[in-house]
Amino acid sequence: MDNMTIIAVASIVIAGITTGFGTMAPALGEGRSVAAALSSLAQQPDASATITRTLFVGLAMIESTAIYCFVVSMILIFANPFWNHVIAQATGK
Amino acid sequence: MRLSPDEIIFLQHGFLKLNATIVFTWGLMLVLAMGAKLITRKLSIGLKRSRWQNLLEIVVTGIEKQIEEVGLSQPQKYLGFLGTLFLFVAAASLCTVIPGYEPPTGSLSTTAALALCVFVAVPFFGIEEQGVGNYLKSYVKPTFIMLPFNIISEVSRTLALAVRLFGNMMSGVMIIGILLTITPFIFPIIMTALGLLTGMVQAYIFSILAAVYIAAATRVRKPTPEPEAKH
Numbered sequence: 001m002d003n004m005t006i007i008a009v010a011s012i013v014i015a016g017i018t019t020g021f022g023t024m025a026p027a028l029g030e031g032r033s034v035a036a037a038l039s040s041l042a043q044q045p046d047a048s049a050t051i052t053r054t055l056f057v058g059l060a061m062i063e064s065t066a067i068y069c070f071v072v073s074m075i076l077i078f079a080n081p082f083w084n085h086v087i088a089q090a091t092g093k
Numbered sequence: 094m095r096l097s098p099d100e101i102i103f104l105q106h107g108f109l110k111l112n113a114t115i116v117f118t119w120g121l122m123l124v125l126a127m128g129a130k131l132i133t134r135k136l137s138i139g140l141k142r143s144r145w146q147n148l149l150e151i152v153v154t155g156i157e158k159q160i161e162e163v164g165l166s167q168p169q170k171y172l173g174f175l176g177t178l179f180l181f182v183a184a185a186s187l188c189t190v191i192p193g194y195e196p197p198t199g200s201l202s203t204t205a206a207l208a209l210c211v212f213v214a215v216p217f218f219g220i221e222e223q224g225v226g227n228y229l230k231s232y233v234k235p236t237f238i239m240l241p242f243n244i245i246s247e248v249s250r251t252l253a254l255a256v257r258l259f260g261n262m263m264s265g266v267m268i269i270g271i272l273l274t275i276t277p278f279i280f281p282i283i284m285t286a287l288g289l290l291t292g293m294v295q296a297y298i299f300s301i302l303a304a305v306y307i308a309a310a311t312r313v314r315k316p317t318p319e320p321e322a323k324h
Contacts (some may be wrong), residue, residue, distance in 0.1 A: 049162065053301065060298040064253055067260035074267065078096050 004086050011080050015073035022069025029062045097263060098195035099202065121184050121197065149177035152180075156300075163301065164308040171307060174214055179205060179300035186262065186292020189285065196292070199262040210257065211303045212247070219310030228310065242285040254302060263293045 002008075037055040041048055095101070101113035156176045160168040185198045197203045219228040232243045239271040265288035272281045 025105065053159075056298060057301055057305070060257065060302070061253075062297075064257040064260070066258055067264070068104065070264055071256060071260045074096060074263070 002070040002091070004083075007080070007082050007086055008041050010081060011076045018069050018073040018076070022072075027068040028061055033058055033062065041081045097196060097259075098196045098202040099200045101195070113195050114203055116204060117188075117195060118183075118197040121181065121188065125180060125184060131255060135197045159301065160164035160304050163304040165304060165311070171218070171304065174210075175304050175307075178210070178303055179296050182207070182258065182299050186265075186291065186296060189265070189288060189292070195266065196262050199266050201259045203253040204258040204262075205298070207258070208251045211254060211306065212251040213267055214303070215247075215306045215310045218307050231310070249281035250302075250306065254299065258295055258299055261291055265291060 104111040251267035
């Protein structure tokens with residue numbers, strides 16, 4: 001395989017693995033936090049405003065880790081610096 | 094496939110580029126500013142008021158209430174900054190229903206600029222509230238060892254604010270773009286509706302996080318009274 005093929009294959013495969021594995025842990029974490037929030041809502045319905053707000057902020061924090069993975073895989077697919085470098089070298093020759 | 098609206102270029106004159114991000118940002122700013130100006134031209138204090146004035150009052154009092162609930166006791170002082178952040182991000186994502194429009198918050202430059210505003214505003218409000226000395230002292234609390242970590246957290250949360258908003262907005266546009274090639278009918282509409290929801294949630298989260306950071310910086314340390322035991 002030449003360099004271009006290796007880079008293309010590696011980028012595509014790693015992009016999939018990044019999003020796939022990177023969303024697992026945040027999904028588990030979000031599930032746990034929503035479950036905890038629901039049970040505390042059931043126990044204390046009066047505190048619903050505070051619980052909901054804290055839940056949203058926390059969910060955003062957890063979700064941002066998944067978003068980072070997504071951004072990395074999008075960069076790997078659509079704005080890959082190594083790919084651009086190889087293309088520039090190939091056209092420069 | 095485009096990663097951000099930065100890559101749509103309308104005009105180019107040497108080094109200067111006029112890309113879609115700048116155009117849509119200024120368009121949104123014009124719409125928001127002119128709209129607010131037009132609505133507040135003739136305000137009434139009686140019971141009879143225009144529909145638009147009602148809308149604005151709902152928005153303003155809603156934001157004020159949210160800011161107060163975060164722990165900032167004088168919401169009027171922070172309403173200008175936090176309200177603007179919320180309204181801009183919310184309008185940027187709500188306008189995605191207009192065809193041909195790309196949310197300017199889908200570009201890392203815009204979100205980085207917004208996050209930098211928060212980065213500057215937090216020490217500003219903190220110093221204004223408790224003075225330079227007390228604010229700087231908050232960096233070495235609880236012990237001096239925490240100083241580097243406090244500084245790192247300042248920077249990293251700014252980065253997180255920027256990348257979170259960018260990632261969410263960009264993913265919305267990207268998913269719709271990919272779905273259009275797979276299932277061009279009906280289904281992209283559902284994803285657009287979902288995108289509107291996540292856009293509002295992200296706007297809420299961005300401004301609430303900014304409010305939380307400001308609240309943490311402006312909190313004057315007082316000995317808290319012992320909470321009463323509840324039965």
